[in-house]
Amino acid sequence: MKKGVSVNGILESRVEKIKPSREVLDRVNGIYVEFKKELEGRIKKKGVEAEVFLGGSLAKGSLVKKDVYDVDVFVRFDKKYGDEGVSKLLGRLLGRGFKKVHGSRNYYQKMVDGVLIEVIPTIKIKKPEEAENVTDLSYSHVRYLVGKIGKDVRLKDDILLAKDFAHAQGVYGAESYINGFSGYALELLVVHYGGLVKLMKKIVGFDFKKRKLVIDPAKFYGSEAEIMAVINPSKKVGPVIMIDPTYKERNVVSGLSLDSLLRFQKVCKKFLANPSLKYFEMVELGDGFKGKDDYSIVVKTDKQAGNIAGTKSKKFFWFVLSRLGKEFVVRKSGFEYDDVKNKSRFYFRLGKKEDDLVKGPSVSDGKNAGRFRKVNSGRAKGFGRVFERDGYLYVKVSHTLNFDEWFERFLKVDKKVIGEMGVEEVVKG
Structure with a gap:
């Protein structure tokens, strides 16, 4: 440990930097209280059996300072409304102005005076085994942690x-x-x-x-x-x-x-x-990829922003890496997803790959040998002539493409796969 620098000292310094001020906390809490009052009024007016409770970091007193604060508001419905019914019912209670977000159970979002209100439907349960969705456990989670932190x-x-x-x-x-x-x-x-x-x-x-x-x-x-x-x-x-x-x-x-x-x-x-x-x-991930052998691409899928699009993008990232590995030595790579822009950026550090010698079928295997000769004689840049050795066919593959050439070929050759993976935009970074 560096002399004169303590772990506790660093932590105390950091916590003061990231804790919202009392004024900010009062404002965010005030917005929640007003919203809760309004929502509870609608619930009562409609005769719906439900209750509102606060969740997330605000409920536990661990809100981190940020540009836009988010408040998790949970609505516990009677189980008679059913797993699918609670989302639709919540949507009707909230009315216009709320954005529906698709998930394992749809929920709703709205900006209120610079604070993002997220309203999540849950089902009131007596035992955890009755939960039809992990959000149904949220009430128990909040109660447990608030109790522990209170001590x-x-x-x-x-x-x-x-x-x-x-x-x-x-x-x-x-x-x-x-x-x-x-x-x-x-x-x-x-x-x-x-x-x-x-x-x-x-x-x-x-x-x-x-x-x-x-x-x-x-x-x-x-x-x-x-x-x-x-x-x-x-x-x-x-x-x-x-x-x-x-x-x-x-x-x-x-x-x-x-x-x-x-x-x-x-x-x-x-x-x-x-x-x-x-x-x-x-x-910034990109700060580690600024050398002459570093490259990046920007990707956008046709999926909903958040976990769905991020997961789909990560899957495409692995696919791109597998394709790059056929032409280059991938020395380092990185992935980042921006859920605001709903775009991902892939980073690569590439090196020259040695020539490959691809072994084909036996010369005596007439049908497959003929196919191997036909396919490889018409291959693009980098493929040598087919030759025989010890009764088998071989072709030498030289890796001569630069990244720009590879990228252009990738978009053309894998166009169908790219579309099937839900990727609607792929451009060099």
């Missing part, structure tokens, strides 16, 4: 810092194109270990390549072996299993990938060794 208010700041730190390192978000920590997962981890620094030390000291980290905050189970035997196989493939303290059959971090976790672990180790504010500051 140690210092955890509010640590939760805020944990999210800030994870976001800066690109591992905040359970979306499929991120495979990181959800907000709820980070909140639980900080609460369980008693603070951010203690969480970091646990992560740094654990060997995730050898075994899984198993956490059961509510102590539902008697042992790790019992957890591994009971939890659904699809929910325990990741490096961490953390049992939801409000629902014993759910793994809160099932979407966290080993790659994201190891990245988080690596930076935690660096931060604890040499505390610095730089670990809380976003680094």
Whole structure:
């Protein structure tokens, strides 16, 4: 650790920078209170059996300073309205001016005095097993965390810092194109270990390549072996299993990938060794791709902005990498998705690939040998003549394309696949 620089000093400095002022918090809370009052009036007037409650960071006191604040408003409907019915009913209650957002259960958004109000329909349940959607557990999640934080208010700041730190390192978000920590997962981890620094030390000291980290905050189970035997196989493939303290059959971090976790672990180790504010500051991915062998492309899909478009773009990213690998050595790559512009940017560092010798069928295999000769004799730039060796056909492939030539060919040759993957725009960055 650098002399004169303490972890706590850095954390105290950072939290003051990212905490909204009392004035801002009062304004955001005021907007929520007014909105809740109006919505509850409509619910009562329509005779709908539902109640409104506040969720998200605002409810837990861990709101991070940002340009646009978002408020998660949950509406708990009686289960008689059904899984599909609650979204439609909420839409009718809200009226015009709200944007419908498609998800596992549709919800609604509206900007109110510079604050983004997100209204999420849920079903009122008595037992977690009755949940038809993960959002139905939100009420229990908020109650659990508010109760825990109420016993140690210092955890509010640590939760805020944990999210800030994870976001800066690109591992905040359970979306499929991120495979990181959800907000709820980070909140639980900080609460369980008693603070951010203690969480970091646990992560740094654990060997995730050898075994899984198993956490059961509510102590539902008697042992790790019992957890591994009971939890659904699809929910325990990741490096961490953390049992939801409000629902014993759910793994809160099932979407966290080993790659994201190891990245988080690596930076935690660096931060604890040499505390610095730089670990809380976003680094532009493009800043690491400014050399003569670096390239980028910008991609837009025809999918809804957010997790759907981001996941589709990430899938296309892997496809592009596989195609690039046939012509170049891909030394480094990067992916980023902007959910505001609904566009992705792919980064690559490319190197020269050595010539390949492609082995074909046996000369005695008349039909396939004929096809191999025909296909390769008409191949584009880079393919040599077909020749025989030890009873087999071969063709030498020289990798002579530059990136611009490769890109032009890629758009032409893979035009059909690009369309089928829902990509409507691909341009060089």
